Amino acid sequence: MMLRRTNVFRSVLIVGLCLGLNVSAGEPEAKKTTKTASRTKTPAPRPVSPINDVAESLNAGRTPAAATIERIMDQAVRNIAARYNLNDVQTEITADMMRRGVYKFLRENEDEVWPVLRDLLKWRLRAPDDPEARRRIGKTARPLLEKAKAAILEANEQWRAILNEEQRRVHDFDLREMETTFRKIDERFSEWETGKKPHDEYLFPEPNLAGEPARPTRPKEGTLPVPQKEMFNPKHIFEAMVERFIKDYDLKEGQITAARSILEEYKIKADDFCTANKAAFAEVIAKQQDALRRRDMKAVKEAAAEHKKLLKPIYAMGEQMQTRLRGLLETAQIERYEARKKGTRPVRKKPAEKKSAGASNVGTSGETSSSAGS
Incomplete structure (x- = not known):
């Protein structure tokens, strides 16, 4: 089944606020290929990450449980491993770095993280209708976004060392997308902070579908690749x-x-x-x-x-x-x-509202129930 791609960092403020590694957001492309002069290129898959448990906890006024955070991190590691075609050693190191990064970020920013996420999920990652809500979210989210950006980019510099040449090409693409996405999200929050009606109600920019890198070759199991x-x-x-x-x-x-x-x-x-x-x-x-x-x-x-x-x-x-x-x-x-x-x-069509309660389908503008972490 063909799955639609979404933006790199689509849910950076849901999971990515506390992730110290790059996780490109979106849903994997199943068997989508593009022809080149000499071969068929299969794009690196866009990963997904569950957020329903986080949203449900926040909606109920609770801090998400450690087990919920662990499940999200486990899914995020699987997403990274799929996109970059990591071997066992790379995946193990990725998981270790992610847990360190997540818990460090939460320890340092927990009082700010959950209220911001609660507000963003409540409004389905769109500009609130209420000007006061826009001002409040914009004012509190901008400094948190800057902290997340610094943590994520720093960790990416460290994590890059375990990648082979082909994996780094995917990483180059993702780093460029991260920079662009962070800049545009900051512009959105800045606009919200004024309280005025925004030019675009959606928090996340449209995805860049051009130049999607080919899926990397999986390195030999049990080793870290030696850059050639x-x-x-x-x-x-x-x-x-x-x-x-x-x-x-x-x-x-x-x-x-x-x-x-x-x-x-x-x-x-x-x-x-x-x-x-x-x-x-x-x-x-x-x-x-x-x-x-x-x-x-x-x-x-x-x-x-x-x-x-x-x-x-x-x-x-x-x-x-x-x-x-x-x-x-x-x-x-x-x-x-x-x-x-x-x-x-x-103008993008809004997703049809479902009668069922809970936090499903709240992850992104126009996305289905799954969302990606940073």
């Missing part, structure tokens, strides 16, 4: 940045040529940097993997910080490239882009 190339390949990210820029600003033919020329320049710079620092990348990756095998989270964080420091010149290149790209724009293109950001999306 440098851990971080900025060329793919730079390419995605430029293609998104071209689309967002509807560049003209001459501008597109100039933009891709700038891209090639920075791809060469990035290649040179990665080649010159290949040994340093390999060393920090080995440190991360060894720390993850030993479940030494202090050492994991230290290695992740070292890796992030090593990548600073790449981040700077990306910022420089974006500045160069913005220099190509005409005033009218900037104005059109800003107007689209403030405009409305196509």
